Structures are given as C-alpha cells and as structure tokens.
Amino acid sequence: MQVPAPFEYERATSVDQAIGLLERLGSSARLVAGGHSLLPMMKLRLANFEYLIDINPLHDQLGYIRVGSDSVRIGALTRHRELLESDELASAFPIFRDAERVIADPVVRNRGTLGGSLCQADPSEDLSAVCTTLDASCVIRGPRGERVVTMEQFHVGPYETAVGDDEILIEIRIPRRDNSGNAYEKVERRAGDWAVVSAGAAMWLAADGTIADARVGLAAVGPNTTGIPEISATLRGQVPSEQAYEQAGVIAARSCDPVTDQRGSEDYKRHLADELTRRTLRKAVERARS
Amino acid sequence: MQVTMTVNDTEVTREIEGRLLLVHFLRDVLSLTGTHWGCDTSNCGTCVVWMDGEPVKSCTVLAAMADGHEVRTVEGLAQNGELDPIQQGFMQCHGLQCGFCTPGMMMTCRALLDKNPDPTDAEIREAISGQICRCTGYSTIVRSVRWAAVHEAAAAQQEVTA
Numbered sequence: 045m046q047v048p049a050p051f052e053y054e055r056a057t058s059v060d061q062a063i064g065l066l067e068r069l070g071s072s073a074r075l076v077a078g079g080h081s082l083l084p085m086m087k088l089r090l091a092n093f094e095y096l097i098d099i100n101p102l103h104d105q106l107g108y109i110r111v112g113s114d115s116v117r118i119g120a121l122t123r124h125r126e127l128l129e130s131d132e133l134a135s136a137f138p139i140f141r142d143a144e145r146v147i148a149d150p151v152v153r154n155r156g157t158l159g160g161s162l163c164q165a166d167p168s169e170d171l172s173a174v175c176t177t178l179d180a181s182c183v184i185r186g187p188r189g190e191r192v193v194t195m196e197q198f199h200v201g202p203y204e205t206a207v208g209d210d211e212i213l214i215e216i217r218i219p220r221r222d223n224s225g226n227a228y229e230k231v232e233r234r235a236g237d238w239a240v241v242s243a244g245a246a247m248w249l250a251a252d253g254t255i256a257d258a259r260v261g262l263a264a265v266g267p268n269t270t271g272i273p274e275i276s277a278t279l280r281g282q283v284p285s286e287q288a289y290e291q292a293g294v295i296a297a298r299s300c301d302p303v304t305d306q307r308g309s310e311d312y313k314r315h316l317a318d319e320l321t322r323r324t325l326r327k328a329v330e331r332a333r334s
Numbered sequence: 335m336q337v338t339m340t341v342n343d344t345e346v347t348r349e350i351e352g353r354l355l356l357v358h359f360l361r362d363v364l365s366l367t368g369t370h371w372g373c374d375t376s377n378c379g380t381c382v383v384w385m386d387g388e389p390v391k392s393c394t395v396l397a398a399m400a401d402g403h404e405v406r407t408v409e410g411l412a413q414n415g416e417l418d419p420i421q422q423g424f425m426q427c428h429g430l431q432c433g434f435c436t437p438g439m440m441m442t443c444r445a446l447l448d449k450n451p452d453p454t455d456a457e458i459r460e461a462i463s464g465q466i467c468r469c470t471g472y473s474t475i476v477r478s479v480r481w482a483a484v485h486e487a488a489a490a491q492q493e494v495t496a
Contacts, residue, residue, distance in 0.1 A: 047358070079396070080376055084375050151390060154389060236464050
C-alpha cells in the first residue's frame with residue numbers, strides 16, 4: 045500500500061489565513077490543491093512535508109474564469125474540467141480546450157487545477173506550455189502583498205517556481221489582442237500519459253495580414269517549458285506561409301533538449317517538435333483569420 | 335483529526351490520520367469494500383467514487399478533503415433494493431468478467447449518463463479513458479452503458495405516456 049508519510053493536515057479558510065500558515069510553517073509546509081501530482085509524489089517519498097495546507101475550500105474565491113475585453117483572468121484553483129468546459133474561454137483562447145482535451149483523463153480533470161499544474165512545474169506539463177505560448181503572467185500573493193511575474197520568471201526550473209515558501213499563486217492573467225489565433229497539439233502513447241512532445245502556438249496578425257507576433261511553447265522536450273524567442277523573431281513581419289512554418293519547425297527542433305526514454309528517441313522527439321510546431325502555427329493562423 | 339461526511343446518504347464521523355486516503359477510509363474504516371483499490375497512482379480508476387456528484391479517484395484524495403462533502407460509492411448505486419440501470423446494463427451486456435474495474439466503471443458511467451443521457455460510443459470511451467479493464471476490451475462496457483441509456487430513455491417515455 046502506498047500512503048504518504050505522516051503529516052499534519054491544515055485546512056485553508058481564506059487566502060490570507062493560508063499565507064499566515066505558510067509564513068509560520070515555512071518550507072515544512074506545502075499547499076495542496078487537486079493533489080493529483082503532489083499526493084503521488086508524497087506516496088513515493090519524492091516529496092515530504094510536515095504540513096499540508098488544503099486550499100480546496102478556497103475554490104469559491106480562486107476558481108473563476110473572467111473574460112474581459114483586454115485580458116482573461118483565471119483563478120489558480122480553476123479545475124481542468126472547468127477550463128475544458130468554458131465556452132467563453134474556448135472562444136477567447138481555443139488553445140485551452142485543445143490542451144485540456146488531452147490532459148490526464150476526465151476523472152483526474154475533475155480535481156486537478158491550473159495553479160497546481162503550474163506550481164508542479166513538471167517539464168512535461170501542458171498548461172505551463174499553454175501559458176508560455178499565450179505570454180501569460182502569474183499573480184503571486186504573500187505576506188508583503190501581490191507581485192506579478194512572467195511565465196519565464198515563474199518557471200525557475202524543473203519542479204521549481206518563483207513562488208516563495210510563504211506565497212501562493214492566485215491568478216493567471218492572459219493579455220487579449222485582436223486578430224489572434226492559437227492552438228495546441230500533443231502526441232501521447234496512451235490516454236492520460238505524459239506527452240511524448242506537446243506544442244502550443246499563438247499568432248497575432250497585423251492589418252495587412254503579416255505576422256505581428258508569434259509564440260511557440262513546447263512541453264516534454266527538456267528541463268524548461270519556456271518559449272522560443274528565435275521563432276518569434278523569425279516569424280515577425282513574414283506573411284504566414286508553409287515556408288514560414290517550416291522555418292519555425294526547424295528552429296523548434298534544434299532549440300529543444302529532449303532525451304531518449306521509453307516514450308521515444310531524442311530524434312523522434314525533435315521530429316515531433318518540428319511537426320507539431322508547424323501544425324499548431326498553421327491552425328493558429330486559420331483561427332486568427334476566421 | 336475528526337472528519338464528518340455523508341456517505342451514501344448516511345452521515346459518518348470518524349477520527350482519522352491526516353494522511354489517510356479516501357479509498358482506505360471507505361474500505362478499511364467504513365467497511366465499504368465495493369470501492370476497489372488498484373494502482374495507487376490515479377491511473378487505473380477502479381477506486382472511482384463521487385464527491386459532490388463528480389467522479390474522483392479516491393486513491394488520490396485525502397479522506398480529510400472529503401470532510402463536509404457528500405460521497406457516493408458503488409454501494410449507493412442501487413436505490414430501494416432496485417439495481418441502477420447501469421448495473422443492469424453491465425449484467426445484460428456482460429460488462430464485466432473478473433469485476434475488478436467494475437465499481438469504478440459504473441460510478442463514472444452513471445455520472446456520464448446523468449450529464450449526457452444519450453452518449454455516443456466515442457463519448458463513453460472518452461468518459462472511461464482514465465480507467466483500465468483488462469478483461470472485456472471495453473466493447474461490452476460501452477454496450478452496457480448504451481443498454482442503460484436506451485432503457486432509461488424508454489422508461490422515461492413510458493412514464494410520460496402513463
């Protein structure tokens with residue numbers, strides 16, 4: 045039987061009370077949201093904490109999707125299922141529905157949360173790639189108030205984020221711009237598995253139809269899920285075309301850092317990074333135009 | 335610590351350890367062994383129960399997280415001695431062989447029908463994609479759920495006519 049090592053269970057009653065607990069307990073405490081990454085890691089003793097602070101009771105406060113005209117704000121405790129089912133979110137950012145369809149499985153999606161996924165900072169995790177693609181920023185609250193960081197600043201390394209011991213990720217903010225489209229694709233060996241490779245792409249078109257800006261985020265191809273600035277630089281100003289997508293795909297394949305494992309060889313993963321980059325860019329442009 | 339939750343319409347209060355998982359609380363503390371315990375890693379889905387009407391994998395939910403919530407297990411499917419149409423469907427269409435995955439399958443499929451009374455085969459397969467059956471090849475499970483959907487629709491129609 046796999047069970048976590050003993051810990052004290054604390055229940056959050058408000059964000060500030062949770063921060064107060066974290067301030068008092070320091071690194072011996074950890075927040076738990078959906079728990080579908082943390083609890084398995086605790087069962088395997090890959091993670092051990094003296095205190096778990098359950099923030100699920102804060103779902104009423106931190107589980108929301110607010111679609112505004114210039115940005116979308118998503119509460120950190122919004123569950124995968126809520127992200128998948130939100131028509132408003134799918135209409136603003138279809139990449140979320142693309143990704144959520146292939147994240148874990150429907151039952152796990154009933155529990156797992158956006159904030160939990162980002163804070164887990166697993167390099168194979170899909171929503172980090174989605175947020176990177178969309179140039180999202182993360183709102184972190186602590187005893188000294190709130191601060192906002194970019195995804196690049198948020199993702200420090202595998203399983204490591206900018207969220208301090210006494211802080212809590214409370215919201216993701218995504219800027220909205222006109223004439224934009226985005227898409228996500230994942231190749232996985234079986235339902236619910238980690239990605240062999242995933243790619244997200246976002247395109248912003250100028251009035252003359254050229255690419256005003258483009259971003260690509262990859263998952264499962266190295267220690268980081270940060271974007272690839274070289275792709276953005278190469279695509280800006282170009283007319284969307286198969287040739288442009290090919291250039292981006294080639295950059296993606298050479299910029300990532302996959303390793304051979306039971307899910308595929310390094311070569312195969314580079315091939316996927318290339319192909320999925322092309323496909324998602326193509327679809328992002330289709331969506332931007334429609 | 336003390337937890338109080340409603341399990342199959344009955345309120346229960348117990349003293350537990352914080353690390354106790356919901357699946358073990360149900361099986362070992364409440365002796366509701368209908369919920370099975372399988373992979374321990376939220377992959378196989380045999381431990382699926384409902385929390386507030388939604389299927390969850392109880393090997394990856396702390397019993398403490400269910401405090402104040404409503405839990406339903408496979409023992410709570412039959413009502414007034416009458417099997418749920420999902421249970422009847424699994425009987426009629428050979429939806430199980432060894433039976434290990436069955437409680438989780440039935441809880442997920444009941445929740446599916448509550449949301450979508452007329453699911454396609456593809457929608458059923460998607461709903462159970464986080465659950466593993468090593469006997470049936472899934473075809474008879476899909477058939478069982480369709481059986482339940484059709485018979486529920488017919489029963490509802492009969493009620494309207496009567």
